[in-house]
Amino acid sequence: xxxGIVGGRRSFRRKLVAISMLASAGGLVVASLAFIRSELxxxxxxxxxxxxxxxxxxxxxxxxALLFADTEAAxxxxxxxxxxxxxxxAGIYTATGEPFASYAPTGExxxxxxxxxxxxxxxxxxxxxxxxxxxxxIVSQGKPIGFVYLRSNLLEIQRxxxxxxxxxAIVILISLLVVFLLSAFFQRALTRPLLDLxxxxxxVSREKRFSVRVPPVKSSDEVGVLVNTFNDMLAQIQQHExxxxxxxxxxxxxxxxxxxxxxxxxxIYMNGAGRRMIGLEAAGSPHIHINDFFPEKWAxxxxxxxxxxxxxxxxxxxxxxxxxHMTRKPPVTVSMNVFGVNHPDSGELMSFAAVIRDISExxxxxxxxxxxxxxxxxxxxxxxxxxxxxxxxxxxxxxSAMLLDELRPxxxxxxxxxxxxxxxxxxxxxxxxxxxxxRRGQVEQKNIALNEVVKNLQKMLRRLxxxxxxxxxxxxxxxxxxxxxxxxxxxxxxxxxxxxxxAMPHGGKLLIETGRLVADEEFARSHLSVSPGSYVxxxxxxxxxxxxxxxxxxxxxxxxxxxxxxxxxxxxLSTVYGIVKRSGGSIWVYSEPGQGSxxxxxxxxxxxxxxxTASSTASGELVGTETILVAEDEDAVRQYVGELLMRxxxxxxxAANGRDALxxxxxxPGRIDLLLTDAVMPHLSGLALAEQFAKxxxxxxxxxxxxxxxxxxxxxxxxxxxxxxxxxxxxxxxxVRGLLDRKARVAS
Amino acid sequence: xxxxxxxxxxxxxxxTVFAAMMLPNWRGRDDLFADNRRPTEYQVKAAYLANFxxxxxxxxxxxxxxxxxxxxxxxxxxxxxxxxxxxxGERVGGHPLVARRIDGLRDVDGCxxxxxxxxxxxxxxxxxxxxxxxxxxxxxPDFLKHGGMIEFVLASNRVRFEINLAAARTAGLNISSELLxxxxxxxxxx
Numbered sequence: 001x002x003x004g005i006v007g008g009r010r011s012f013r014r015k016l017v018a019i020s021m022l023a024s025a026g027g028l029v030v031a032s033l034a035f036i037r038s039e040l041x042x043x044x045x046x047x048x049x050x051x052x053x054x055x056x057x058x059x060x061x062x063x064x065a066l067l068f069a070d071t072e073a074a075x076x077x078x079x080x081x082x083x084x085x086x087x088x089x090a091g092i093y094t095a096t097g098e099p100f101a102s103y104a105p106t107g108e109x110x111x112x113x114x115x116x117x118x119x120x121x122x123x124x125x126x127x128x129x130x131x132x133x134x135x136x137x138i139v140s141q142g143k144p145i146g147f148v149y150l151r152s153n154l155l156e157i158q159r160x161x162x163x164x165x166x167x168x169a170i171v172i173l174i175s176l177l178v179v180f181l182l183s184a185f186f187q188r189a190l191t192r193p194l195l196d197l198x199x200x201x202x203x204v205s206r207e208k209r210f211s212v213r214v215p216p217v218k219s220s221d222e223v224g225v226l227v228n229t230f231n232d233m234l235a236q237i238q239q240h241e242x243x244x245x246x247x248x249x250x251x252x253x254x255x256x257x258x259x260x261x262x263x264x265x266x267x268i269y270m271n272g273a274g275r276r277m278i279g280l281e282a283a284g285s286p287h288i289h290i291n292d293f294f295p296e297k298w299a300x301x302x303x304x305x306x307x308x309x310x311x312x313x314x315x316x317x318x319x320x321x322x323x324x325h326m327t328r329k330p331p332v333t334v335s336m337n338v339f340g341v342n343h344p345d346s347g348e349l350m351s352f353a354a355v356i357r358d359i360s361e362x363x364x365x366x367x368x369x370x371x372x373x374x375x376x377x378x379x380x381x382x383x384x385x386x387x388x389x390x391x392x393x394x395x396x397x398x399x400s401a402m403l404l405d406e407l408r409p410x411x412x413x414x415x416x417x418x419x420x421x422x423x424x425x426x427x428x429x430x431x432x433x434x435x436x437x438x439r440r441g442q443v444e445q446k447n448i449a450l451n452e453v454v455k456n457l458q459k460m461l462r463r464l465x466x467x468x469x470x471x472x473x474x475x476x477x478x479x480x481x482x483x484x485x486x487x488x489x490x491x492x493x494x495x496x497x498x499x500x501x502x503a504m505p506h507g508g509k510l511l512i513e514t515g516r517l518v519a520d521e522e523f524a525r526s527h528l529s530v531s532p533g534s535y536v537x538x539x540x541x542x543x544x545x546x547x548x549x550x551x552x553x554x555x556x557x558x559x560x561x562x563x564x565x566x567x568x569x570x571x572x573l574s575t576v577y578g579i580v581k582r583s584g585g586s587i588w589v590y591s592e593p594g595q596g597s598x599x600x601x602x603x604x605x606x607x608x609x610x611x612x613t614a615s616s617t618a619s620g621e622l623v624g625t626e627t628i629l630v631a632e633d634e635d636a637v638r639q640y641v642g643e644l645l646m647r648x649x650x651x652x653x654x655a656a657n658g659r660d661a662l663x664x665x666x667x668x669p670g671r672i673d674l675l676l677t678d679a680v681m682p683h684l685s686g687l688a689l690a691e692q693f694a695k696x697x698x699x700x701x702x703x704x705x706x707x708x709x710x711x712x713x714x715x716x717x718x719x720x721x722x723x724x725x726x727x728x729x730x731x732x733x734x735x736v737r738g739l740l741d742r743k744a745r746v747a748s
Numbered sequence: 749x750x751x752x753x754x755x756x757x758x759x760x761x762x763x764t765v766f767a768a769m770m771l772p773n774w775r776g777r778d779d780l781f782a783d784n785r786r787p788t789e790y791q792v793k794a795a796y797l798a799n800f801x802x803x804x805x806x807x808x809x810x811x812x813x814x815x816x817x818x819x820x821x822x823x824x825x826x827x828x829x830x831x832x833x834x835x836x837g838e839r840v841g842g843h844p845l846v847a848r849r850i851d852g853l854r855d856v857d858g859c860x861x862x863x864x865x866x867x868x869x870x871x872x873x874x875x876x877x878x879x880x881x882x883x884x885x886x887x888x889p890d891f892l893k894h895g896g897m898i899e900f901v902l903a904s905n906r907v908r909f910e911i912n913l914a915a916a917r918t919a920g921l922n923i924s925s926e927l928l929x930x931x932x933x934x935x936x937x938x
Contacts, residue, residue: 064926067799069792069906073930141802141840 013184013191020183021176028175032168039164043157047086048125048134054084055123055136055148062092062148063140066100074101081105081150088131089151095144120147130154193217193227200230210238257323257334257356260341265290265303268351277334277358279326295324295331302338307352310340323356333360361526367553368528375556375577382558383438386431390725391634393431397424398640401729405647428728433571435724436488437558437578443485445583449611450482450514450536450603451475453489461497461512468507469500476515481611482536482603484583492579495572496540496599502563503544503597513539517602529586534605541598547591555589576601622733626673626740627651631661631689632705633681641676641705644729645736658684665696672697674740679706679722690720701739719743790827792907793887793900794834797861800883800898801840803927806860807920810881816846818858823865825849826887853877861885864896871896878918885909892935897921901932908932 058077065073074092081087081103090103118124125134131153138146193214200214213231217224251258257274261267267288270280278293291299298321306317316339322331337355342348400421407414454473465471482489493512500510517535524532547555554560556577561570580587584604591597628650632638635656642652653668655661658681665672675693679686690702701719705727719742723735787795797819811817819835821827827834827847835845848859853870856862856877864870864886871888875895884891887900892912897919899910910933916923928934 061926064799064803064924064930067802068796068909068930070908070930141838 012194013187016187016191017180017183020179020187024179025172025176028172032172035168036161036165040157040161043160044127044132047132047152047154047157050084051087051125051132051134051150051152052123052136054081054087055134055150058090058092058148058150059136059138062101063138063145066092066094066138066146067140071101075103077101078103084152086152086156087150088153089149091149092138092146093149094146100146120144127154190223193223197227197230200234204234204237210234210241255357257354257358259354259356261290261352261354263349263351265307274356277325277332277356278323279328293324293326295322298322306338310338310352311349313340320359321356332358333363335359364526365528371553371556372528375574378557379438379578382434383440386434386438387440389427389431390435391637393424393428394725394727395636395640397421397428398644398729400424402640402643425728430571433575434558436491436582437571437574439578439582443488443582445483446486446612447481447483447606447609448486448489450479450489450538452611453486454493454512454514454538457490457493461494464494465497465501465510469504469510470508471510471512474511474513476513476537478516479514480516480534480536481606481609482583482585483606484579484585484603488579488582492576492601493538493540495576496538496601499572499599500540500542500544500597503542503546508543508596511539511541513537513541515539516605519602527586527588530602534607535585535602536605538601538603539598540601541596543596546593546595546597547589548593552589552591556587622730622737623649624737624740625649625651627653627668627670628674628676628736629653629655629661629665629668629672629693631655631658631675631677631681631686633657633678637678637705641732644732645676648733650736657681658686658689661689662692662696665693672700673743674736675700675702676736677702677704679704699743701743703735703739719746788830789902789907791830791834794827794831796900796907796909797831797863797885798834798838798845800885800927801838801845801861803924804861804883804916805922805924806881810920811841811843811860814843816844817860818846818848819861819863820848820850820856820859821863821865822850822853822856823867823870826865827863856880856882864888864891878915879920881920883916883919883921897923898931903932911935 058081061077061080062074065071065077078090078092078101081090082105085105088104088106092100092102094100120135120137122139123134123136125132131151133149133151135150136148137144138148196214200212203209203212213234214227216231217227252272254271255273257277258269258271259267259274260269267290270278270288275281280288290302294302301321309315309317316337318337319335321334321336323334324331334356336357339353340349341351341353343350400417403417404414404421407417454475458473462471497510497512504510515537517537519527519530519532519535521532524530551562555573557570558574559570560574577587580601580603586602588600588602589597590600628645630638630641630645630652632641632654633656638654638656642654645652653664653672655664658677661675661677662684665675675690675697677686677689681689684692686704686706690704693700693702699719701721704720704722705725706722719739721735721739723732727735801817801819817840819831821831825831831847835847838845850856850859853864853873853876859882861883862877862885864874864884866886866888871886871891871894874884874886874891877884878895883898884896885898885900886896888896889899891899892910892915895912895915895918897912897915899912901908901910909931911923911928911931912935913923913928914935914937
């Protein structure tokens with residue numbers, strides 16, 4: 001680049017100097033030639049004058065010689081010319097042209113030449129190429145009596161001319177030197193702006209930098225105009241370039257596919273998003289036809305309907321379509337806006353353009369949202385029903401159990417009553433599951449290590465899935481700790497394993513994996529309810545029959561089952577769903593018919609915590625003699641719970657509401673060891689009761705009963721627990737016994 | 749250029765011959781002479797007489813305005829018509845020359861040029877006109893000794909003359925140095 005500049009500068013400057021030199025040299029030479037010519041004339045005139053004088057002298061001095069035919073005297077006269085070395089010949093002639101006397105210093109033997117022809121005058125002369133001659137009449141008494149003829153060489157003139165020419169040449173050389181120095185000095189004024197211009201132009205064309213400027217020139221001559229115009233031009237180009245870059249950035253950086261199709265349906269332009277969307281790696285791949293990235297159906301529709309409509313000026317086409325990725329198989333669902341691009345001047349249709357947005361992710365998210373909303377509403381309905389149903393079941397099951405206790409072993413009513421009790425138990429189990437699904441069941445959140453849970457379940461799972469299925473367990477080292485109810489966590493694993501087993505009636509392979517997944521922004525964007533972060537992953541995969549899309553969209557609905565009549569409750573996966581949601585996790589199914597299914601469960605990873613030690617349920621004898629105050633507004637439940645406790649040896653005080661309970665507590669003279677209260681009661685809630693009760697009987701534990709577990713029932717400073725309705729007699733006694741025993745352990 | 753001398757001399761000889769032959773042509777008197785005929789001695793002398801007038805200055809007043817200058821021949825006339833031919837058309841200082849033939853030196857009154865024929869008596873009496881403004885010419889030997897001014901001599905077969913400058917001065921005549929140059933001898937003392 002530097003070489004080019006320098007070369008250009010040299011050549012341009014050299015040219016300029018050369019032109020100055022040439023012009024000056026030409027002028028000088030022409031002037032000098034004129035001078036030399038004029039000088040030559042002067043020399044000639046001088047020579048003629050000098051020769052004329054000599055001829056005059058000769059003529060005057062030879063009159064007598066001529067008149068008296070004294071050639072000797074004439075020769076003497078002529079010999080005086082020896083003092084004029086330029087005279088090569090001199091002759092005296094008679095009036096009729098007869099030679100009379102001659103003088104020839106260089107060639108004495110030379111014959112006397114004949115006089116010049118032509119009319120004779122007083123004096124005449126002529127220059128020839130090599131010499132000159134002069135002829136002068138000799139006059140005596142006004143009459144011509146002869147003439148003198150002198151011939152002279154031009155050596156004098158030649159020498160003078162040579163000298164003159166030499167001087168002129170020296171003057172020319174000196175002048176040219178001065179011209180050279182001056183032009184070399186002054187050419188900068190001319191060349192600098194031009195060289196700046198050239199350099200700038202070079203920078204612009206090589207580096208595409210339009211921000212450079214030629215240093216401004218003050219003069220208003222053509223160069224000044226050129227420089228200023230060039231700068232203006234650069235400013236305009238820069239402005240256009242910035243404008244262009246803005247649009248390029250806008251178009252290239254958007255996530256929307258923006259493309260231009262020629263009237264021949266060949267791709268003219270496609271932005272980066274477009275290339276990514278159809279899997280075109282190289283930028284500006286030529287000769288892409290719409291058939292290449294539209295499925296046939298859409299290519300046909302475009303060609304036959306959409307584009308002709310635009311050509312008929314019927315307006316833009318806006319709608320959903322599908323485009324095809326070059327390498328990936330499933331077509332991508334897109335929203336598409338197709339419009340015609342008109343020539344800005346003529347308004348003629350120039351090409352077609354389309355703005356295409358990939359909405360497959362949005363569609364997927366919408367589907368996810370729909371699913372989750374569906375399950376949410378089902379859950380609310382199921383939860384509401386289950387709660388009310390629970391209270392009824394407590395009575396049905398409770399009295400059935402009571403009656404069974406009272407009947408003799410051989411009573412014929414016993415079988416029927418046991419049938420009722422079993423149905424009650426089954427119904428209770430169902431409602432419990434429904435409550436879990438609707439996330440209303442009671443939970444005991446603990447930090448648990450997923451790998452431990454799976455390991456502990458291993459033996460049981462083996463038994464559960466049978467011998468036809470190969471079970472592989474792969475525990476990821478990094479799986480880590482999550483927060484959930486340990487029992488429910490086990491239930492998730494068992495339910496998924498059972499589901500997998502049922503999908504493989506003819507045997508297969510069950511793969512249970514644990515691990516860690518770090519969800520990034522993109523993963524989070526495409527997975528509803530997953531935010532970026534670290535997750536503990538449980539993956540249960542089978543090689544079974546797989547699922548269709550339709551089935552997949554409904555598997556978490558309660559009571560939805562593909563298994564035969566009576567083979568499943570349809571609540572297994574619903575329960576799993578409920579538990580996972582409860583734990584803040586999410587569950588994903590990947591399945592295609594015939595390809596098996598994979599369930600992936602994600603739990604937020606608990607970083608930096610160690611798993612809690614599993615609390616073992618105290619398994620003492622489920623009897624007692626302590627005094628228990630029972631507060632329950634529902635009469636049937638109060639009676640049932642009272643009877644239950646009294647059968648186990650407890651002393652029971654009963655209250656129909658909180659105020660009664662407080663009154664009894666105050667009035668009772670003996671010691672009350674435990675308060676068992678419904679969480680929700682008129683006049684005074686369970687929690688308020690517990691707090692006031694604590695003032696009377698400090699340190700006495702409280703056991704709450706509730707259909708809901710989402711209430712915060714943890715009064716500070718109270719030893720308390722919660723039992724969820726409906727509960728089995730064993731569950732109730734176990735909870736009561738557990739609280740009393742814990743109190744006793746603390747006291748001792 | 750010594751080796752070329754013979755050629756040069758030959759050249760000069762030819763030139764001289766030509767010059768002599770061409771002399772009558774000056775005056776356009778071709779009719780007097782046959783073609784290529786060499787002019788006679790007296791034809792040359794007649795021409796010289798006319799030419800002398802051009803180099804002599806007479807004392808003031810001796811030549812009046814518009815009057816011709818008489819050229820006199822005393823004694824036997826050796827020229828014949830040649831003199832008249834030579835003088836005809838010649839003008840000196842605007843004055844025409846005319847020939848006059850006189851018998852003796854008594855008749856020299858008015859003459860300005862006097863040719864004295866080779867007559868011993870005449871020659872001896874030249875002294876009688878020595879103080880008159882008359883240019884005396886003769887081809888008689890020893891003319892100058894007798895007080896004559898110009899004496900024709902023959903040298904190398906050519907007509908030349910000698911000049912007695914003293915005699916001319918005595919007569920008050922001024923002879924141009926031009927004429928002195930072409931004279932073979934110039935006597936400055938009497």
